Amino acid sequence: MAPISIKSVLISESVDPRCRAILEENGIRVTEKQNMKKDELIAEIKDYDGLVVRSATKVTADIINAADNLKIIGRAGTGVDNVDVDAATKKGIIVMNTPSGNTISAAELTCALLMSLSRNVPQAAMSMKQGNWDRKKFMGAELFGKVLGIVGLGRIGKEVASRMQSFGMRTIGYDPITPPEVSASWGVEQMSLEQLWPQCDYITVHTPLMPSTVGLLNDETFAKCKKGVKVVNCARGGIIDEAALVRALESGQCGGAGLDVFVEEPPKERSLINHPNVISCPHLGASTKEAQARCGEDIALQIVDMVQGKKLVGAVSSTQNYFSVLCYYKTCISKDKPQNIIQLFSTC
Numbered sequence: 001m002a003p004i005s006i007k008s009v010l011i012s013e014s015v016d017p018r019c020r021a022i023l024e025e026n027g028i029r030v031t032e033k034q035n036m037k038k039d040e041l042i043a044e045i046k047d048y049d050g051l052v053v054r055s056a057t058k059v060t061a062d063i064i065n066a067a068d069n070l071k072i073i074g075r076a077g078t079g080v081d082n083v084d085v086d087a088a089t090k091k092g093i094i095v096m097n098t099p100s101g102n103t104i105s106a107a108e109l110t111c112a113l114l115m116s117l118s119r120n121v122p123q124a125a126m127s128m129k130q131g132n133w134d135r136k137k138f139m140g141a142e143l144f145g146k147v148l149g150i151v152g153l154g155r156i157g158k159e160v161a162s163r164m165q166s167f168g169m170r171t172i173g174y175d176p177i178t179p180p181e182v183s184a185s186w187g188v189e190q191m192s193l194e195q196l197w198p199q200c201d202y203i204t205v206h207t208p209l210m211p212s213t214v215g216l217l218n219d220e221t222f223a224k225c226k227k228g229v230k231v232v233n234c235a236r237g238g239i240i241d242e243a244a245l246v247r248a249l250e251s252g253q254c255g256g257a258g259l260d261v262f263v264e265e266p267p268k269e270r271s272l273i274n275h276p277n278v279i280s281c282p283h284l285g286a287s288t289k290e291a292q293a294r295c296g297e298d299i300a301l302q303i304v305d306m307v308q309g310k311k312l313v314g315a316v317s318s319t320q321n322y323f324s325v326l327c328y329y330k331t332c333i334s335k336d337k338p339q340n341i342i343q344l345f346s347t348c
């Protein structure tokens with residue numbers, strides 16, 4: 001693989017300091033600038049060969065089109081829905097992520113939300129702070145013996161399954177790519193979504209955000225669920241349709257929701273967050289020391305590998321590292337034939 005010259009990198013979000021240190025140790029000039037407005041980014045992006053982001057920087061086509069020298073967009077994390085991968089690919093810019101660095105953290109937060117939903121922990125804690133001692137109001141239900149539906153059986157879905165099995169939950173799931181025999185080996189019985197919805201006491205979604213996953217849970221699918229089903233979204237806002245979720249909470253069709261992610265972040269629309277049966281976090285799935293250290297280090301090392309002309313190595317398992325792998329190969333090998341990575345993935 002021919003080395004790629006990367007002399008300057010802009011880090012536009014709070015990324016672990018190891019990222020900067022590794023890049024600088026390898027002779028790359030690093031600028032850290034947070035909370036840049038879109039116009040500012042458009043004006044300055046031409047000065048950089050590389051851009052490192054997390055989820056808050058929206059790397060839109062107009063930013064990419066202004067990026068005359070950009071060779072790489074490094075996502076220190078998993079989801080690349082904030083990057084216009086298609087526009088980047090057309091411009092020959094490699095998009096890389098660090099998909100395994102925050103898996104455990106996102107899985108652990110998902111489990112925390114499932115447990116909090118079952119026992120009303122945040123609401124009870126808030127009530128205590130207000131001086132109350134209300135043991136009746138916060139009566140919960142055991143997770144033991146309940147059915148957890150996991151939609152998206154990739155890295156995080158798998159880790160959630162094993163953790164919740166230890167609480168005695170039955171885990172069922174759906175994934176169009178992960179073979180049923182593979183998920184069965186981790187104790188998850190796969191079935192169609194039609195079969196899955198009516199069986200679940202809890203549903204958690206762990207898919208990327210892409211056209212085929214927008215609104216996976218909507219009015220129609222909520223209606224197919226058990227009355228009182230509880231849902232968790234630690235993946236991306238919009239996989240559970242927010243307006244449909246409000247309606248399902250209002251009618252009691254949904255008994256509670258644990259949300260880490262929102263269509264708009266931070267959300268202006270407050271009806272979900274203010275609902276008494278909703279517990280929420282400000283996109284904290286990857287916000288642990290460990291996950292940030294891994295993601296910051298991984299993205300820097302991947303950039304250095306490219307500068308040194310090394311092949312990209314990483315935790316590549318089947319199609320699940322698809323953004324790193326396919327974007328890398330697409331831009332390096334079939335630069336003349338850019339394809340839409342999301343389409344490619346959703347059809348394979």
Ligand SMILES: NC(=O)C1=CN([C@@H]2O[C@H](COP(=O)(O)OP(=O)(O)OC[C@H]3O[C@@H](n4cnc5c(N)ncnc54)[C@H](O)[C@@H]3O)[C@@H](O)[C@H]2O)C=CC1
Pocket residue numbers: 078079080099102103106151152153154155156157174175176177178206207208209212213234235236260261283284285286287320321
């Ligand atoms: N809240 C947070 O801070 C974090 C959120 N995430 C989100 O979690 C998502 C999942 O992450 P990983 O498990 O690492 O990704 P992954 O790529 O390992 O797994 C995603 C799985 O979803 C499956 N999938 C795709 N379309 C589907 C559909 N229509 N129905 C059911 N399954 C479908 C894929 O086949 C794949 O197995 C990321 O894309 C990201 O958006 C990831 C890390 C932290």
Ligand SMILES: O=C(O)C(=O)COP(=O)(O)O
Pocket residue numbers: 054055056076077078079080102283284285286287
């Ligand atoms: O890695 C992901 O997909 C995440 O959602 C984590 O986002 P963050 O890096 O915390 O902005």
